[in-house]
Amino acid sequence: MDREVFFDSDSGSAILSNSLLNPYGAIGLRGNPFVAEGGRGVPKELWVDRGWSKAPVAKGRQFVQVMGEKGFGKTSHLKHWRGQTGGPYCYYPPGLGRLRFPAIAPITYWDEADRIPLPWLFLALAWSRVVGNTVVVGTHRDLRSVAVPLGFKVAHIDLPPLDAEMLMKWAAHRIQAARLPGAQCSLALSQEQAGAIAQQSQGSWRTAGTYLHIWAADAASTP
Amino acid sequence: MIDVRLDNTTFFAGGTICGTVACGSSEECKLIRAATLSAEWRTEGRGWKNKAAVSQVTLYFDQIQQSAQQPVTFSLDLPQEGPITYNGKLMRVIWEVRVDLDKRPVEKSALDQFADFLKYDSGEDKRPALPFVVLPR
Numbered sequence: 001m002d003r004e005v006f007f008d009s010d011s012g013s014a015i016l017s018n019s020l021l022n023p024y025g026a027i028g029l030r031g032n033p034f035v036a037e038g039g040r041g042v043p044k045e046l047w048v049d050r051g052w053s054k055a056p057v058a059k060g061r062q063f064v065q066v067m068g069e070k071g072f073g074k075t076s077h078l079k080h081w082r083g084q085t086g087g088p089y090c091y092y093p094p095g096l097g098r099l100r101f102p103a104i105a106p107i108t109y110w111d112e113a114d115r116i117p118l119p120w121l122f123l124a125l126a127w128s129r130v131v132g133n134t135v136v137v138g139t140h141r142d143l144r145s146v147a148v149p150l151g152f153k154v155a156h157i158d159l160p161p162l163d164a165e166m167l168m169k170w171a172a173h174r175i176q177a178a179r180l181p182g183a184q185c186s187l188a189l190s191q192e193q194a195g196a197i198a199q200q201s202q203g204s205w206r207t208a209g210t211y212l213h214i215w216a217a218d219a220a221s222t223p
Numbered sequence: 224m225i226d227v228r229l230d231n232t233t234f235f236a237g238g239t240i241c242g243t244v245a246c247g248s249s250e251e252c253k254l255i256r257a258a259t260l261s262a263e264w265r266t267e268g269r270g271w272k273n274k275a276a277v278s279q280v281t282l283y284f285d286q287i288q289q290s291a292q293q294p295v296t297f298s299l300d301l302p303q304e305g306p307i308t309y310n311g312k313l314m315r316v317i318w319e320v321r322v323d324l325d326k327r328p329v330e331k332s333a334l335d336q337f338a339d340f341l342k343y344d345s346g347e348d349k350r351p352a353l354p355f356v357v358l359p360r
Contacts, residue, residue: 020356021232023310032315036269210269210313217312 023220024178028185032220033171033178034213036206041079046177048170052157055081058107060134063125063152067139068159071204074138077159078109081136092116106133113137118146125150161203164194170205171212187219224251225258225287227322228294233356237303240320240355243294246287257325258282262299264306264357268314276321277302301357308356319352 024031037043047053050073056064066074075091082089088103092115099117102110102124110116116124121143128135129150137143144154171189179185189197193215201208229242240262246252259281265274278299286295299320309316 020308020310021354031267034269035267036272213269214312217310 024216025180025183027187027220028180028183029175029178029187029216029220030180031178032213032216033174033187034209034216036209041083042076044083046174047080048166048173050159050166052077053080055084056107056134056136056155058085058087058134059132060107061129061132061151061153062134062155063144063147064134064136064155064157065139065143065147066137066157066159067142069140069161069203071201071206072159072161073205074159075111076205077157078111078136078138082109104128104131104133107136108133109136109138111138112140113143114139114141121146125152162198162201162205162208163203164191164198167194167198167208174212175216187216189215224249225255225322225324226294227260227320227351227353229320229353229355231355233358234301235358235360236301236305236307237360238301240299240301241296242298242320243296244282244287244290245294246290252287252291254326255287255324256284258287259323259325260297260299261321261323262301262318263321264316264318266314266316268311270314303360305357305359307359317354318357319354321350321352323350 019026022031037046052066056062066077068074078089085107087105087107087109089109089111090100090103092098092100092110092112094115098112098115099120101120102108102113102116104124104127108128110124113121125135125147129152135147135152142156144156147154168189168191171194175185175187189212197208197211197215200211224247226245226247227242228245229240231241234240242260244258244260246255259279261276261279263274263276266272278301280297280299282290282295282297289295306316308318
């Protein structure tokens with residue numbers, strides 16, 4: 001056994017049978033598969049490829065723009081790429097926080113970049129272009145009109161809304177990752193449920209995640 | 224390898240968690256300078272995450288080595304004001320005893336050190352955890 005710490009096996013079996021310790025044990029899961037990730041983004045093993053999983057290269061004289069409505073996955077993509085390339089990540093909140101000058105680096109991530117004041121954005125992009133950096137932005141507004149005149153190679157990604165098929169794939173992947181080894185798990189999202197959740201969520205992964213979290217909690221309380 | 228046991232899996236707010244720690248006589252155990260056990264709660268679900276360590280106890284080298292002959296007992300106090308274990312539809316409050324081992328550094332080659340440097344830190348808490356339930360008094 002390569003674990004450094006061994007916990008009592010009697011308590012271990014209690015974890016599976018004690019509904020207060022882990023109500024999800026009754027449906028063969030370690031926990032709710034749809035818990036929200038912290039600030040670090042989606043863990044590698046839970047990532048579902050939507051066609052843009054590979055990060056842009058650093059020092060590519062490139063401006064990569066990820067657009068989409070709230071909850072469509074802009075931040076998740078930026079953080080997933082940053083997990084591959086490193087580099088600074090700057091989130092621009094509404095209010096005075098947006099006055100911070102963007103980080104300049106071989107590859108840099110500016111989230112909610114449409115909140116950066118235009119003079120700051122122009123200066124930071126011009127500087128990045130001169131030194132040949134790659135700038136990746138998450139934005140609600142098209143910023144190509146600032147980047148193109150500066151001579152960047154521009155890549156534009158328009159994230160589509162979540163649909164039932166993608167939701168089913170995502171849910172199955174998450175459920176599989178949360179399964180207790182050797183346990184039976186019957187939790188599966190039907191086509192009808194996926195369609196209803198995708199519609200209620202209005203294309204937002206974040207909102208769909210909340211509905212699925214409730215759905216899994218219901219299933220665990222009435223196995 | 225350290226063996227950690229709790230006397231029970233259910234405790235009351237304001238009560239005390241009792242358990243034992245036993246270390247084998249392996250070479251690996253001799254590298255452990257100290258083991259810190261802490262009672263912690265954390266939230267899990269759809270909102271912002273929150274967590275806190277409420278009490279801690281540290282066992283030092285001599286105690287750890289003695290535990291090879293006889294398990295060493297430990298106790299951790301739980302706060303009166305909670306929180307208590309909660310399993311809701313949107314979030315959970317989970318209590319755990321976490322174990323943090325302070326080990327003598329093992330010498331690594333420059334290549335291994337560089338490989339460690341390149342590893343992406345997911346921010347996940349990798350300390351071993353033993354969950355337990357806290358009920359209202």
